[in-house]
Amino acid sequence: MQTLTPHVYWAQRHGEIYLRVELSDAKVRNVSKLTHGHGAKGDNDYEFSLEFLQPVKPEVTHRSTQRLVNITLRKQEECWWDRLTLQERKPLFLAPDFDRWLDESDAEMELHAQEEEIINRVSIESKIHKDPYLALKKGYLFMYNLVQFLGFSWIFVNMTVRLFILGQDSFYDTFHTIADMMYFCQMMAAAEVINPLLGLVKTGVFPAMIQVVGRNVILFVVFGSLQDMQNKAVVFFVFYLWSSIEIFRYPFYMLACIDTEWKLLTWVRYTIWIPLYPLGTLAEAVAVIQSMPVFDETRLYSVPLPQVLGSSFSFSYTLKLYLALMFLGLFINFRHLFRQRRRRFRSRKRKMN
Numbered sequence: 438m439q440t441l442t443p444h445v446y447w448a449q450r451h452g453e454i455y456l457r458v459e460l461s462d463a464k465v466r467n468v469s470k471l472t473h474g475h476g477a478k479g480d481n482d483y484e485f486s487l488e489f490l491q492p493v494k495p496e497v498t499h500r501s502t503q504r505l506v507n508i509t510l511r512k513q514e515e516c517w518w519d520r521l522t523l524q525e526r527k528p529l530f531l532a533p534d535f536d537r538w539l540d541e542s543d544a545e546m547e548l549h550a551q552e553e554e555i556i557n558r559v560s561i562e563s564k565i566h567k568d569p570y571l572a573l574k575k576g577y578l579f580m581y582n583l584v585q586f587l588g589f590s591w592i593f594v595n596m597t598v599r600l601f602i603l604g605q606d607s608f609y610d611t612f613h614t615i616a617d618m619m620y621f622c623q624m625m626a627a628a629e630v631i632n633p634l635l636g637l638v639k640t641g642v643f644p645a646m647i648q649v650v651g652r653n654v655i656l657f658v659v660f661g662s663l664q665d666m667q668n669k670a671v672v673f674f675v676f677y678l679w680s681s682i683e684i685f686r687y688p689f690y691m692l693a694c695i696d697t698e699w700k701l702l703t704w705v706r707y708t709i710w711i712p713l714y715p716l717g718t719l720a721e722a723v724a725v726i727q728s729m730p731v732f733d734e735t736r737l738y739s740v741p742l743p744q745v746l747g748s749s750f751s752f753s754y755t756l757k758l759y760l761a762l763m764f765l766g767l768f769i770n771f772r773h774l775f776r777q778r779r780r781r782f783r784s785r786k787r788k789m790n
């Protein structure tokens with residue numbers, strides 16, 4: 438029996454080489470030796486060898502059907518080859534496999550489509566299998582954000598309308614008009630520390646704690662417990678700056694809960710804190726400084742001391758320490774928000790590419 442060379446058809450992808458050998462009832466001894474195949478010249482031994490343009494991995498898979506043998510090789514390095522063989526002249530027995538043939542850009546598109554399909558499958562599977570309470574969690578977060586959004590919108594609209602109608606006079610009774618709603622929203626905001634603790638949102642507990650504790654000290658201790666502070670203009674600025682960010686932040690979270698994004702809203706949420714956060718901290722610092730003489734005068738929250746050390750330890754000393762903490766808190770949260778912004782816009786750029 439003589440040894441012949443079969444017709445071999447080839448195609449490639451970035452990572453693989455496909456060879457198709459047209460022989461019926463072929464038995465494969467090793468990948469390049471096909472015994473007892475039935476080719477154009479009848480029953481014979483068939484053999485071929487190829488010197489590839491670049492190295493391939495040693496593992497080779499092959500599958501024989503009644504009419505042909507399919508061989509798959511993996512390229513050592515994932516890249517597009519200009520041709521299959523090292524020698525420029527194509528061997529006579531080799532031809533393109535037009536059934537599988539793709540040019541480089543089509544192969545790239547096929548690769549992207551496969552990658553996307555895998556990502557979609559993994560994310561759907563992880564949603565279905567990993568968290569049976571996902572809908573419940575999202576429902577809770579959506580409702581929480583909706584209530585906060587409504588609360589802060591009421592505050593913002595109310596203050597804006599009053600500013601237009603009463604002008605500067607509206608500054609001085611902000612507290613009496615707005616405080617109840619602000620108490621409600623800021624008490625609810627404790628959930629913002631609890632949510633990451635329970636793993637409901639993927640963010641740090643510490644920045645949320647700084648934010649919530651920081652605001653509540655101002656609201657409940659500085660404004661809430663000193664009547665003299667309640668009709669100061671600084672209340673207007675503090676409340677207006679707080680609500681200006683929240684009317685964008687909460688709707689942004691609401692959309693996130695229903696896996697939706699409105700690009701302009703995302704941009705606003707991750708941008709307006711840049712002027713608002715320092716201004717808000719400044720307004721809070723002014724409130725703290727203005728409250729110090731009032732605490733000294735009223736002796737509220739002062740700690741009685743033994744006679745030798747003086748009569749009492751005024752709460753204004755604690756506030757002096759708190760002032761320093763405020764600027765440390767501003768620095769920590771400014772850095773945190775800056776990172777969140779960079780992460781958000783970087784991942785969006787990556788999605789667009």
Ligand SMILES: CCCCCCCCCCCCC[C@@H](O)CC(=O)SCCNC(=O)CCNC(=O)[C@H](O)C(C)(C)COP(=O)(O)OP(=O)(O)OC[C@H]1O[C@@H](n2cnc3c(N)ncnc32)[C@H](O)[C@@H]1OP(=O)(O)O
Nearest residue numbers: 638640644645648651682690693710713714717763766777
């Ligand atoms: C521990 C002792 C403390 C001592 C205190 C010391 C005093 C400190 C004083 C500090 C000064 C404070 C000044 C301040 O009060 C002044 C002002 O507020 S002025 C107004 C301007 N302010 C702002 O812009 C801040 C607004 N606040 C915030 O942005 C947040 O509170 C903050 C914690 C700072 C940051 O938020 P977060 O870490 O959550 O970042 P993201 O928004 O990017 O969210 C991350 C991912 O989690 C998802 N997420 C978060 N929350 C929710 C939610 N409620 N519902 C649904 N999803 C949520 C979000 O979608 C992100 O997910 P993904 O990454 O997948 O997009």
